[in-house]
Amino acid sequence: MAKKGRRNGPLDCRGRNIEEAEKERIRDEIEAAARIQAVSDIVASYPRGPGTLNFVIIDVQSWCRVAEGGRWVCMPAEVGVVEMSATQGIVREWHKLIHFGTVPLGYRHEMMTKRDREHRIPMDLDKLESDYVAIVDELLTFIAACVGPDFATGLRQHSVFVMPNRKDEVQESWRWLCNMTKTDEDRLEFFELPLLLSVMAKEVGRSRAAVTPSVRVAEGLLEKEHFSYSRNVACSVFHENEGCASSACALGRARSLAYHFCVYVCPLMEVRLLEKVHYPAEFDVSNVTGA
Numbered sequence: 182m183a184k185k186g187r188r189n190g191p192l193d194c195r196g197r198n199i200e201e202a203e204k205e206r207i208r209d210e211i212e213a214a215a216r217i218q219a220v221s222d223i224v225a226s227y228p229r230g231p232g233t234l235n236f237v238i239i240d241v242q243s244w245c246r247v248a249e250g251g252r253w254v255c256m257p258a259e260v261g262v263v264e265m266s267a268t269q270g271i272v273r274e275w276h277k278l279i280h281f282g283t284v285p286l287g288y289r290h291e292m293m294t295k296r297d298r299e300h301r302i303p304m305d306l307d308k309l310e311s312d313y314v315a316i317v318d319e320l321l322t323f324i325a326a327c328v329g330p331d332f333a334t335g336l337r338q339h340s341v342f343v344m345p346n347r348k349d350e351v352q353e354s355w356r357w358l359c360n361m362t363k364t365d366e367d368r369l370e371f372f373e374l375p376l377l378l379s380v381m382a383k384e385v386g387r388s389r390a391a392v393t394p395s396v397r398v399a400e401g402l403l404e405k406e407h408f409s410y411s412r413n414v415a416c417s418v419f420h421e422n423e424g425c426a427s428s429a430c431a432l433g434r435a436r437s438l439a440y441h442f443c444v445y446v447c448p449l450m451e452v453r454l455l456e457k458v459h460y461p462a463e464f465d466v467s468n469v470t471g472a
């Protein structure tokens with residue numbers, strides 16, 4: 182039997198307020214349904230068919246992620262963005278290495294630990310840029326030029342796609358850049374990439390009676406590491422600096438996601454996979470497709 186909470190009603194066996202937990206569950210379900218609908222609308226509204234929909238994938242690598250005042254602060258070290266469509270593969274890329282500026286007290290240890298353990302980007306690298314206004318400007322210009330989901334809306338807000346497990350870090354990095362430049366955070370709207378893969382696979386696979394991957398399965402397909410250690414995936418910094426793990430490169434991760442997307446969706450559309458378009462140069466794609 183549920184225990185009675187002192188002030189807020191009955192509690193469940195884990196001590197949570199039953200009514201609150203139920204409200205939260207319903208809220209999550211409504212939000213998830215709205216996200217699926219939003220992505221379905223994007224795919225359905227594209228006039229030349231979902232396979233030619235251009236969209237933007239973004240990922241970041243960060244100097245550190247620190248809890249401060251009840252929220253996470255993430256300082257971006259690298260941003261990697263690709264514009265792609267399933268048929269054309271990667272059509273444009275944007276990449277930036279970002280200087281951390283003045284390091285707040287207590288952050289340096291965290292930064293050095295993350296550098297040594299994860300990305301190994303030298304903190305004194307001359308390619309680190311610190312004109313944050315120019316960086317945000319360039320990034321938004323790049324995204325706005327994507328001939329994609331926002332083309333008909335003329336909105337100031339642009340859709341970008343991220344992996345669910347990377348969403349917090351990417352959004353927090355975007356917030357950090359917005360704080361530094363007094364930019365409206367809402368200029369970007371973040372959607373989950375597996376949702377897009379699932380919806381698109383359903384659309385293009387419909388006539389071929391292909392099985393639609395669930396969002397969870399789509400996430401697994403995108404998370405595979407076929408391209409993580411392949412040459413020509415990570416940015417030059419990760420090649421030039423010994424010890425840099427290419428799977429920690431933001432651009433490398435964005436590119437890998439695009440390649441995984443193509444390798445799954447192209448066969449559904451009977452589009453032949455092309456080297457340097459749908460998968461990296463010097464990569465044996467038959468290892469992935471089984472062809």
Ligand SMILES: [Zn+2]
Binds near residue numbers: 430
């Ligand atoms: Zn990189």
